[in-house]
Amino acid sequence: xxxxxxxxxxxxxxxxxxxxxxxxxxxxxxxxxxxxxxxxxxxxxxxxxxxxxxxxxxxxxxxxxxxxxxxxxxxxxxxxxxxxxxxxxxxxxxxxxxxxxxxxxxxxxxxxxxxxxxxxxxxxxxxxxxxxxxxxxxxxxxxxxxxxxxxxxxxxxxxxxxxxxxxxxxxxxxxxxxxxxxxxxxxxxxxxxxxxxxxxxxxxxxxxxxxxxxxxxxxxxxxxxxxxxxxxxxxxxxxxxxxxxxxxxxxxxxxxxxxxxxxxxxxx
Amino acid sequence: xxxxxxxxxxxxxxxxxxxxxxxxxxxxxxxxxxxxxxxxxxxxxxxxxxxxxxxxxxxxxxxxxxxxxxxxxxxxxxxxxxxxxxxxxxxxxxxxxxxxxxxxxxxxxxxxxxxxxxxxxxxxxxxxxxxxxxxxxxxxxxxxxxxxxxxxxxxxxxxxxxxxxxxxxxxxxxxxxxxxxxxxxxxxxxxxxxxxxxxxxxxxxxxxxxxxxxxxxxxxxxxxxxxxxxxxxxxxxxxxxxxxxxxxxxxxxxxxxxxxxxxxxxxx
Numbered sequence: 163x164x165x166x167x168x169x170x171x172x173x174x175x176x177x178x179x180x181x182x183x184x185x186x187x188x189x190x191x192x193x194x195x196x197x198x199x200x201x202x203x204x205x206x207x208x209x210x211x212x213x214x215x216x217x218x219x220x221x222x223x224x225x226x227x228x229x230x231x232x233x234x235x236x237x238x239x240x241x242x243x244x245x246x247x248x249x250x251x252x253x254x255x256x257x258x259x260x261x262x263x264x265x266x267x268x269x270x271x272x273x274x275x276x277x278x279x280x281x282x283x284x285x286x287x288x289x290x291x292x293x294x295x296x297x298x299x300x301x302x303x304x305x306x307x308x309x310x311x312x313x314x315x316x317x318x319x320x321x322x323x324x325x326x327x328x329x330x331x332x333x334x335x336x337x338x339x340x341x342x343x344x345x346x347x348x349x350x351x352x353x354x355x356x357x358x359x360x361x362x363x364x365x366x367x368x369x370x371x372x373x374x375x376x377x378x379x380x381x382x383x384x385x386x387x388x389x390x391x392x393x394x395x396x397x398x399x400x401x402x403x404x405x406x407x408x409x410x411x412x413x414x415x416x417x418x419x420x421x422x423x424x425x426x427x428x429x430x
Numbered sequence: 431x432x433x434x435x436x437x438x439x440x441x442x443x444x445x446x447x448x449x450x451x452x453x454x455x456x457x458x459x460x461x462x463x464x465x466x467x468x469x470x471x472x473x474x475x476x477x478x479x480x481x482x483x484x485x486x487x488x489x490x491x492x493x494x495x496x497x498x499x500x501x502x503x504x505x506x507x508x509x510x511x512x513x514x515x516x517x518x519x520x521x522x523x524x525x526x527x528x529x530x531x532x533x534x535x536x537x538x539x540x541x542x543x544x545x546x547x548x549x550x551x552x553x554x555x556x557x558x559x560x561x562x563x564x565x566x567x568x569x570x571x572x573x574x575x576x577x578x579x580x581x582x583x584x585x586x587x588x589x590x591x592x593x594x595x596x597x598x599x600x601x602x603x604x605x606x607x608x609x610x611x612x613x614x615x616x617x618x619x620x621x622x623x624x625x626x627x628x629x630x631x632x633x634x635x636x637x638x639x640x641x642x643x644x645x646x647x648x649x650x651x652x653x654x655x656x657x658x659x660x661x662x663x664x665x666x667x668x669x670x671x672x673x674x675x676x677x678x679x680x681x682x683x684x685x686x687x688x689x690x691x692x693x694x695x696x697x698x
Binding site for chain 1: 526527534565567613614621625645647648650
């Protein structure tokens with residue numbers, strides 16, 4: 163599995179890796195997180211539909227425990243070869259008939275430029291809260307594109323184009339991505355490697371590399387597509403030299419390594 | 431095949447039904463039709479990307495011959511049980527990274543309300559000019575929804591909602607559909623019957639019912655999705671009682687039955 167993850171840049175696990183009880187516990191915690199009006203909650207362009215809620219591991223005890231489960235924490239440690247903590251968590255929603263598209267981008271450039279994470283030693287884990295199909299705006303990857311490293315356009319001053327007139331941090335969370343990858347790069351890599359949209363039932367878990375090139379279409383279907391996402395960072399890669407840090411709900415300041423649930427340290 | 435078409439509301443044929451020579455001839459005729467700046471050509475919201483070109487069977491001799499080929503004309507006659515002619519033709523494009531979405535709708539309401547076609551005795555034929563994949567904005571059907579007839583919202587006066595303040599005909603050709611189907615109707619039917627996006631290589635032919643409920647996502651991929659489309663109408667269903675007819679390139683006034691290519695009548 164690790165070999166496939168490193169080769170393709172992603173790995174999809176079936177729902178069996180979470181038990182039904184855990185999944186039910188997670189889904190029961192979601193509605194109140196979506197309902198809370200706070201800066202952590204980002205709306206769609208229509209200003210009425212919830213797009214994302216950030217920092218859920220900081221505000222909800224269930225959401226804090228999920229990344230300590232063996233299926234997540236063990237995998238993240240194995241992939242990163244390090245102790246890990248959650249740098250960012252979020253619930254990403256694509257509402258029926260309304261969830262908007264995300265342009266082609268890589269995640270890592272945000273964590274490098276905004277949060278001072280010097281290496282792409284992170285891993286995304288997305289838990290499908292709904293079935294993901296070809297119709298409800300699935301994540302679409304350019305296969306193996308993570309192996310090309312940073313593809314984002316860089317300006318003459320060494321900064322990504324568009325970074326000079328940096329908008330507020332909220333702009334990094336909406337559909338208009340700040341760091342775009344050139345369409346010719348996307349085309350070339352897609353022709354060479356192919357596109358793939360991992361799909362599966364609710365409870366599936368999708369691991370993906372912070373440098374994999376990805377996008378997603380709007381949700382034109384009548385079926386919601388919600389995901390609970392954790393970004394694990396290795397403790398050797400903690401934020402450095404950030405003069406203007408993003409809010410804690412976007413970049414976790416507490417870099418204490420996570421301890422597994424049910425471990426000996428829990429009973430101390 | 432006819433049974434499947436009537437049951438599902440669509441039928442996808444593999445490229446073998448067109449010969450490679452015919453397909454190559456068609457594709458060679460496309461660029462000049464897209465290049466021509468005329469009212470027949472509809473642009474995307476960005477005003478620079480071609481979305482559709484209408485009436486191609488009226489302006490191009492190749493495009494006039496295609497619907498007379500046995501694979502199209504024979505099928506249309508068989509489906510409609512009538513002599514037929516082309517009521518409308520178009521090239522629909524979804525440009526890479528740019529092709530916009532189409533909201534949920536049925537086609538027939540337009541032909542009924544705007545063109546005075548009293549019965550849904552029409553059939554759409556789409557020839558894939560590019561490979562259609564899950565990534566480039568495929569047509570998405572609610573299976574078997576044609577069997578429920580007209581699902582479009584009807585106002586108290588018996589007219590579809592929104593028809594009273596009818597915009598110019600061009601509004602019927604853009605992404606904001608004039609006659610929308612209620613989202614609760616789409617959801618109910620999609621839950622009952624399922625969604626399907628017929629996909630296949632360039633040269634595939636997709637027949638679909640004028641009352642099948644359909645939509646399509648934007649094209650987020652680097653690959654174009656173009657289709658050549660003919661709407662066949664039965665000659666017993668010619669336009670009637672239209673006080674303000676649409677332009678000929680949207681509603682063909684010449685209802686002479688098509689004759690098959692290579693038939694005896696050709697050599698007269």
